[in-house]
Amino acid sequence: MTSISVVIPVYNCARYCTQCIESVLPQLAGDDEIIVVDDASSDNTVEALQALSSQHHRIRLILHSDNLGTLRSRRDGVLASTGDYVMLIDQDDEIAPNSFNQLRQYIAGSKFDIIHFGVRVVPENAAARKAAAGMEGFLCPTPRELHGQDILKLQFAAEHGFDWHVHHRLFRGELLRRAYKACADTRLVLSDDLYMNFIIDAYATTYLALPDSPWYLYHLGRGDTFGRALTVESFARLVQRDAKALQLIQEFVAANRNTIPREDWDDRVADVRDRLGEHMMNEWKDNLPAPMQPEALPIIQRSWASDVICAELFRYVRDYAYDYLQHPEDATRQDTDKNLTLRYLKYATDIEQVTPPLLTNIHYTQLRDIAYSHLHDARLVSSAKESAPNHVLRKIREFLHRR
Numbered sequence: 001m002t003s004i005s006v007v008i009p010v011y012n013c014a015r016y017c018t019q020c021i022e023s024v025l026p027q028l029a030g031d032d033e034i035i036v037v038d039d040a041s042s043d044n045t046v047e048a049l050q051a052l053s054s055q056h057h058r059i060r061l062i063l064h065s066d067n068l069g070t071l072r073s074r075r076d077g078v079l080a081s082t083g084d085y086v087m088l089i090d091q092d093d094e095i096a097p098n099s100f101n102q103l104r105q106y107i108a109g110s111k112f113d114i115i116h117f118g119v120r121v122v123p124e125n126a127a128a129r130k131a132a133a134g135m136e137g138f139l140c141p142t143p144r145e146l147h148g149q150d151i152l153k154l155q156f157a158a159e160h161g162f163d164w165h166v167h168h169r170l171f172r173g174e175l176l177r178r179a180y181k182a183c184a185d186t187r188l189v190l191s192d193d194l195y196m197n198f199i200i201d202a203y204a205t206t207y208l209a210l211p212d213s214p215w216y217l218y219h220l221g222r223g224d225t226f227g228r229a230l231t232v233e234s235f236a237r238l239v240q241r242d243a244k245a246l247q248l249i250q251e252f253v254a255a256n257r258n259t260i261p262r263e264d265w266d267d268r269v270a271d272v273r274d275r276l277g278e279h280m281m282n283e284w285k286d287n288l289p290a291p292m293q294p295e296a297l298p299i300i301q302r303s304w305a306s307d308v309i310c311a312e313l314f315r316y317v318r319d320y321a322y323d324y325l326q327h328p329e330d331a332t333r334q335d336t337d338k339n340l341t342l343r344y345l346k347y348a349t350d351i352e353q354v355t356p357p358l359l360t361n362i363h364y365t366q367l368r369d370i371a372y373s374h375l376h377d378a379r380l381v382s383s384a385k386e387s388a389p390n391h392v393l394r395k396i397r398e399f400l401h402r403r
Helices: 014-027 045-053 070-080 099-107 126-139 150-155 173-182 192-203 232-256 265-287 290-303 306-326 331-354 362-377 389-402
Strands: 004-010 033-038 059-063 085-088 114-123 144-147 169-172 206-220
Touching: 004 014, 004 070, 004 099, 014 033, 014 045, 014 099, 033 045, 033 070, 045 059, 059 070, 070 085, 070 173, 070 192, 085 173, 099 114, 099 169, 099 206, 114 126, 126 206, 144 150, 150 192, 169 173, 173 192, 192 232, 192 265, 232 265, 232 290, 265 290, 265 306, 265 362, 290 306, 290 331, 306 331, 306 362, 331 362
Parallel strands: 004 033, 004 085, 033 059, 114 206
Antiparallel strands: 085 169, 114 169, 144 206
């Protein structure tokens, strides 16, 4: 029987991690195993794990004496694994009953390096309930097979891509162990999913996404801060974390250009850069209170290039200017759209004046050009010719002064 290793990194999560493990235990067979890596918990997590492992021989514990972060915890667990396939599960999630039996039908004699299955989001608070349906749509993959270089090409693509969590996937053990051997020996949390998927995809040759397979139970809002507003300090940590993930990916590519032959490395790194920029700026816009946003922009500028920041600001300008054009009969809505359009435009043009963006970033130039086209159509700037930053700044300041 094809064996499966389940790797679960844990930290200060006694109640939920035992629930996670107990969702897996009844589904194991043959040489299957669970490897739990405790990242120096300070609560009673270790005691709970030791009690559970004393009753079940399939559970192996790895105990960190220092808190090393999720990347190192997953790495230690994966490298200790022996399974033909390896699954990674987060400590506060579960696997639905009978999922392993269904997965075994796909891995018996399978040639696939990655088997991507679906998610059922279990909301744990009001904010999570509002987000659940949209998250399931993002996390449940489009059924398809991918081969060779298309796997990395599509994962981070703006269109037809797929999510970059390392959970709700079954990986060929040899592939995953190779990927974690190749990753940096460093501390990284949350953004490590994206970083590791880039490496895994670079080595993978076959990928299968399954239809109708909501077997990973994702407890949204359990044990985290989902739905809470960011502070400037917590946002600064997010910015640095995402920047570090991009840097590590760039270092991986630099080290492997000659050993993993593909001619599109720069495009693939650009895809990741754009997805990270989009994630970071959406957090800034949606989860950081508006009065704090100007204070946070210099923090972003210390870690990210101006073209990455301005690309997303012009995305907001594009969207609000377009919305302004679509509702000429609604003066209140137009006034709101106009205010937001000019606010994000001012942020972008201020940054452009201080640090001119690289025009080689196509994502930035395309979003900027579409934004200015909508601005011109909405007559929020006088003409296409007058859409230079100095003119735009003058118009914005005149408008704000009148208010």
